[in-house]
Amino acid sequence: MDNSVFRNEYKYLVTADQLAILQSRAAAVMLPDPHVARAGPYAGYYNIRSVYFDDHYDSCYLENENGTDPREKFRIRIYNHSDSRITLELKRKQQGKCLKFSCPLTRAQCDILLTGTPLPENPHYPPLLQKLLLQMRTRGLKPVVIVEYDRVPYIFPTGNVRVTLDRNICASTQCQSFFEKSLPLRPILPKGQHILEVKWDHLLPDFLYRSLMLDCLQWSSFSKFYLCRKLQKESYYLCTSKISSSPVS
Secondary structure: OOOOOOEEEEEEEEEHHHHHHHHHHHHHHOEEOOOOOOOOOOOOOEEEEEEEEEOOOOHHHHHHHHOOOOEEEEEEEEEOOEEEEEEEEEEEEEOOEEEEEEEEEOHHHHHHHOOOOOOOOOOOOOHHHHHHHHHHHHOOOEEEEEEEEEEEEEEEOOOOEEEEEEEEEEEEOOHHHOOOOOOOOEEOOOOOEEEEEEEEOOOOOHHHHHHOOHHHOOEEOOOHHHHHHHHHHHHHHHHHHHHHHOOOO
8 A cells, every 4th residue: 555644635615617716826826737638638637537336235425424434435546538547546534634545457457346346366466456355355345336527636845735626527327337438427516516625734835725715615525426426326216216106007
């Protein structure tokens, strides 16, 4: 696993107009993420697609709903619909801060994991992958929902600050179609709503706080995973209730 540190992570629900203002302010005082392409179809941003794992009891979903502390969840992440970089991540939330571990996956490994099948045991796997496989065998962890969105990221070295502006946040239950570009997606926020995320280690410079108008925005405990799963479960219950109430011929 990574030798990571706990980071502060604040999230804000913002309108399209607010997001445009925030982007112009962030661009004036911060650096663009070096991983963002300057030309091509993803110029100025990148697309993020993650598939999240949960067990038969929806433990990760319920822990999020109940505010369990600490809590963890596994996800596999790709960028710009490409399999050139596939990352397994474990995100741990504790006392309001986040810790993230990651390791690379091959396309062949990912294809197997997406079916909900653990990989064959191998002592040479990274510790994080070993932990996922153990929980797949003992807890029944399996892919349950895909979360996708477009991200414009900025960085500031002092405090290791990262500001991201996330648009077009959508969900899908077609986990085995993870690499398909034409994946059917459903928006999880009302039209015109987006997400601002601000992350830092030990210091958020005052001028950044003021530049981003954070004192004028309302902090939110927003979780993309939770809202996507909630939408997924509400759709399931709606579908089953319609079937159960249909007249029998």
